[in-house]
Amino acid sequence: MKLAILSRNRHSYSTSRLKAAAQARGHRVLVLDTLRFSIGLEHHDPDLFYGGKRLSHYDAVIPRIGASITFYGLAVLRQFEQMGVYCANESIALSRSRDKLRSMQILSRYDVGIPATAFVRQKSDVLPAIxxxxxxxxxIKVLEGTQGVGVILAETEKMAEAIIETLQSARQNVLLQKFIQESRGRDIRAIVVGDRVVAAMRRKAVGDEFRSNVHRGGTTEPVILDQEYERTAIRASQIMGLRIAGVDMLESDTGPQVMEINSSPGLEGIERATGIDVADAILEDIEQRVLFPDVDLHHRLRLTAGFGVSEFTVHNMPGLENKKLRDTHLAEENIHVMSITRHDAVIPNPRGDEEVHPGDTLLCYGQLSSLRALMPEKPKRRKKNGRKNITDPGIGK
Ligand SMILES: Nc1ncnc2c1ncn2[C@@H]1O[C@H](COP(=O)(O)OP(=O)(O)O)[C@@H](O)[C@H]1O
Ligand SMILES: [Mg+2]
Known part of the structure; x- marks a missing residue:
């Protein structure tokens, strides 16, 4: 394979390790400076230039895009995607992970623990949110901070209000988060590659610092994750759409709480702490996946008028419940069930003899007119025990 590592610093630990791992596996690899690319867009022909010359063919790209050049780096990565080159992490996933609020918004919908988080604009909304x-x-966190910068612990409500006001007046968007006291000064960093955790460490802050970032002087020790932490790290990366991720979790009394998901995790801390060759695991994953560059499914499907994808949960649907897929009206109407989610597990590409259970969530592809008939009424939000919950969808068919 011919590989490019997008990095501004060819001598950094992570970049050199990835380069060495690629070479050790017999690949050609070049480190290319993300900012030296230019993008060319012409009818039917997305193109890239490097140092003024048209870029030759690459099989895969490993983005190592620093926070300070996110915008340009993402544009370059998107261009590789448009040209059909496999990217170790997709641009869309990378951009989701760069924004802490966006990450929490995405995760909050799923069965992954997160610290309770709030985002407000009006001064009068700050206190109720706290x-x-x-x-x-x-x-209090600025949305795009890294390495512990822009993460502040406010001891009192008054302090919190003052900090938020100051940051907002400096045009910073900030989020508020419950302080997980029992995890003070400690967190877990798990490196997920593909669908497994390849290495994990615990980070501990020094003195009375509450942030455990290595850049804030935090120390590290290797850990073997228990199942719940491992599952959470993998789920969080999958939900974000990242194949390579550093998942940061607080160790709360109620289990793991994901704080942040890094799409270009540093390798130095984790490799030194655990002695595990993370760079090699990343290269192995790229070898496995290189023939499958990202297909933006929704986009492709939109090009076919009248067809679409929809998902619904089976509830009071006698036409479906406890029937084999091939015996349901789905088959008759030529609706293809792409996957069934049952509890935590996903059954991909289920066969005709797979039985549909109440509570299953079906991901379907078919003619929109047929799918429409299946869709349940929109769930209503209603106050319950002082909290808003989404009630069970009442389903028509
Ligand atoms: N809600 C929280 N409760 C307790 N500690 C936290 C919380 N959020 C962050 N921390 C501490 O602060 C550190 C930095 O926060 P994080 O959100 O990861 O920002 P950064 O992107 O700057 O690393 C974490 O590693 C953790 O030690
Ligand atoms: Mg962090």
Whole structure:
């Protein structure tokens, strides 16, 4: 394979390790400076130039895009995608992970623990939000901070209000987060590659610092994750759409709480702490996946008028419940069930003899007119025990 590592610093630990791992596996690899690319767009022909010359063919790209050049780096990565080159992490997933609020919004829908988080704009909304999080102390974060910069612990409500006001007046968007006291100064960093955790460490802050980032002087130790932490790290990366991720989790009394998912995780800390060759695991994953560059399914499907994808949960649907797929009206109407989600497990590409259970979530592809008939009424939000819950969808068929 011919590989490119997009990196501004060819001598950094992570870049050199990835390069060495690629070479050790017999690949050609070049480190290319993300900012030296230019993008060319012409009818039917997305193109890339490097140092003024048209870029030759590459099989795969490993993005190592620093926070300070996210915008340009993402544009370059997208261009590789448009040209059909496999990217070790997709641009869309990378851009999701760069924004802490966006990450939490995506994760909050799924069965992955996160610290309760709030985002407000009006001054008058700050105090009620803090109270909903359980009161001070509370953590305040700028949305695109890294390495612990822009993460502040406010001990009192008054302090929190003052900090938020100051940051907002400096045009910074900030989120508020419940302070997980029992995990103070400690967190877990798990490196997920593909669908497994390849290495994990615990980071501990020094002195009375509450942030455990290595850049804030935090120390590291290897850990073997228990199942719940491992599952959470893998799920979080999958939900974000990342194949390579550093998942940061707080160790709360109620289990793992994902704080952040890094799409270009540093390799130095984790390899030194665990002695595991993470770079090699990344290269192995790329070898496995290189023939499958990302297909933006929704986009492709939109090009076929009248067809689409929809998902629904089976509930009071006698036409479906406890029947084999081939005996349901789905088959008759030529609706293809792409996957069934049952509890935590996903059954991909289910066969005709697979039985549909109440509570299953079906991901379907078919004619929109047929799918429409299946869709349940929109669930209503209703106050329950002082909290808003989504009630069970009442389903027509
Ligand atoms: N809600 C929280 N409760 C307790 N500690 C936290 C919380 N959020 C962050 N921290 C601590 O602060 C550190 C930095 O926060 P994080 O959101 O990962 O920002 P960064 O992107 O700057 O690393 C974490 O590694 C953790 O030690
Ligand atoms: Mg972090």
């Amino acid at each position: 109270r909903r999080l359980g009161g001070a102390p509370v953590v």
